[in-house]
Amino acid sequence: MGNAQCFHGLFQQYNTNKQKNKHTKEKQVVDKFQLVTVSVLLLIKFEFESAASATTMAAAKAASGVPPSLSAKVIGYVVRKVDDFFEGISAEKQAISLLSKLRNEMQTDKPLLELKDDLPDTESWNQYMQRQQNQLGDQEPVSWFKSPWLYVECYMYRRIQEAIWLNPPINNFDFFNEGKTESFFESQQAVMALCTYLGDIQKSMETLSENQLSECFNKLLQVSLWGNRCDLSISAGQKNSQKASPIDSLNSLQSFILVDDSNMVWLTLNSCRRSEGSGKKTADRVDIVLDNAGFELITDLVLADFLVSSGLARQVHFHGKCFPWFVSDVTANDFQWTIRQTMAANHKWMCKSGFQWQSYLKEGLWCYHDHPFWTQPHEFCDMAADAPDLYATLQEADLVLFKGDLNYRKLTGDRDWPHTVDFSTALRGFEPSALCSLRTLKANVQVGLQPGQGEKLTSQDPSWMTNGKYAVIQFQSPKLEKNRPQD
Numbered sequence: 001m002g003n004a005q006c007f008h009g010l011f012q013q014y015n016t017n018k019q020k021n022k023h024t025k026e027k028q029v030v031d032k033f034q035l036v037t038v039s040v041l042l043l044i045k046f047e048f049e050s051a052a053s054a055t056t057m058a059a060a061k062a063a064s065g066v067p068p069s070l071s072a073k074v075i076g077y078v079v080r081k082v083d084d085f086f087e088g089i090s091a092e093k094q095a096i097s098l099l100s101k102l103r104n105e106m107q108t109d110k111p112l113l114e115l116k117d118d119l120p121d122t123e124s125w126n127q128y129m130q131r132q133q134n135q136l137g138d139q140e141p142v143s144w145f146k147s148p149w150l151y152v153e154c155y156m157y158r159r160i161q162e163a164i165w166l167n168p169p170i171n172n173f174d175f176f177n178e179g180k181t182e183s184f185f186e187s188q189q190a191v192m193a194l195c196t197y198l199g200d201i202q203k204s205m206e207t208l209s210e211n212q213l214s215e216c217f218n219k220l221l222q223v224s225l226w227g228n229r230c231d232l233s234i235s236a237g238q239k240n241s242q243k244a245s246p247i248d249s250l251n252s253l254q255s256f257i258l259v260d261d262s263n264m265v266w267l268t269l270n271s272c273r274r275s276e277g278s279g280k281k282t283a284d285r286v287d288i289v290l291d292n293a294g295f296e297l298i299t300d301l302v303l304a305d306f307l308v309s310s311g312l313a314r315q316v317h318f319h320g321k322c323f324p325w326f327v328s329d330v331t332a333n334d335f336q337w338t339i340r341q342t343m344a345a346n347h348k349w350m351c352k353s354g355f356q357w358q359s360y361l362k363e364g365l366w367c368y369h370d371h372p373f374w375t376q377p378h379e380f381c382d383m384a385a386d387a388p389d390l391y392a393t394l395q396e397a398d399l400v401l402f403k404g405d406l407n408y409r410k411l412t413g414d415r416d417w418p419h420t421v422d423f424s425t426a427l428r429g430f431e432p433s434a435l436c437s438l439r440t441l442k443a444n445v446q447v448g449l450q451p452g453q454g455e456k457l458t459s460q461d462p463s464w465m466t467n468g469k470y471a472v473i474q475f476q477s478p479k480l481e482k483n484r485p486q487d
């Protein structure tokens, strides 16, 4: 979706809401924060449109050619309209003024500021800023345009959190909530189709041959992969949902999977299952580092259900975010809400799935965790040193699935790697366990391609790395590393 459409949608939504004029106070607060925050996000997306192809905002700005005054006007308009429309209590006013200040700092390339909110991760964020400063040297301060794109983008979400956190009683407010719940409700047909498919497999699970099991696994892995198309961040909070039956679309999407290591993923899980029978294996756990709520989360839960009910995994551990992040990412609240909504659905298989998921959680076959590291800017190769407890947790898994684009950027350090560099090289020593990235491409980093593959894609579809049409299933395991011939 183009930015013009994004803006258009945003104002249309605002006007419709205004005309209806039947907001409760709570709804008004939700709308107000959504509009202001979306305006901050649009600033990034619009003014620094080409950022995906640059590692810093300065490079992006140079390439973009979008008149900065235009985005400033649009954002000014949104904030003014919001202020006119709502009377505002002092906490909201204060939060809005912090967000406006943030927007201004971004527009004018001000130095990044230390966080002041005294949350458990505050010190770690401030230390990370110092690390960035040390890398930059003493000559100039760390600022919005000069710092790595991955870092400033994460920092922006943390500053939004600070603006909310510093202003009770709205300090636990998730102003992205509405978009996430909409994505869930608008995907109902697809969710029903998926739960029905799962129910059918489970009915005949006992009689499935290994080939049939592997076929079902592949389908559900691919559904979870394409579920990642439905993130709200890439559309700046605009609608993004799945309407068609996800299983039926898989064949036509197959050729858009640029790297497909699903066979290695299957072998990893199936070998655990076999060796369990022979008494060799004790651990049998899959961890899923979640990405987006809404339809994508459903695809992950369905895959996790299949893993447990088929005996491919005994336990699944989910990892979500501690606070609202990159618009649509899953928080504990989204996770519980999604399961409750699925249980309450007026559809036999969906409702059954919901109850099944709730009982997995009760029985400890499923666990949900969040850890502050997931909402920090660190590349994952820093995890062993900076979050050793989380690294140790992942080491307990037989397989870790990393969902989505942002996780891929953190796995690979968001570097401008040649496309033919090995995935293992780009991971730079991050190998807690066998791991697999399930990612649709929305940012300008891609490794592990065949020679010439990147060039061919560029000539056929110049925006292949950012338009969300392509995907990868990329696997790496410490075992593979051991067996690699030394250069």
Ligand SMILES: O=P(O)(O)OC[C@@]1(O)O[C@H](CO)[C@@H](O)[C@@H]1O
Residues within 6 Å of the ligand: 228, 231, 232, 233, 234, 291, 292, 326, 403, 404, 405, 406, 407, 409, 442, 443
């Ligand atoms: O991680 P996700 O949900 O797949 O994608 C998040 C995302 O859309 O947000 C950023 C753009 O602002 C990019 O990192 C990425 O493309």
Ligand SMILES: [Mn+2]
Residues within 6 Å of the ligand: 231, 233, 291, 292, 326, 328, 329, 404, 406
């Ligand atoms: Mn996301």
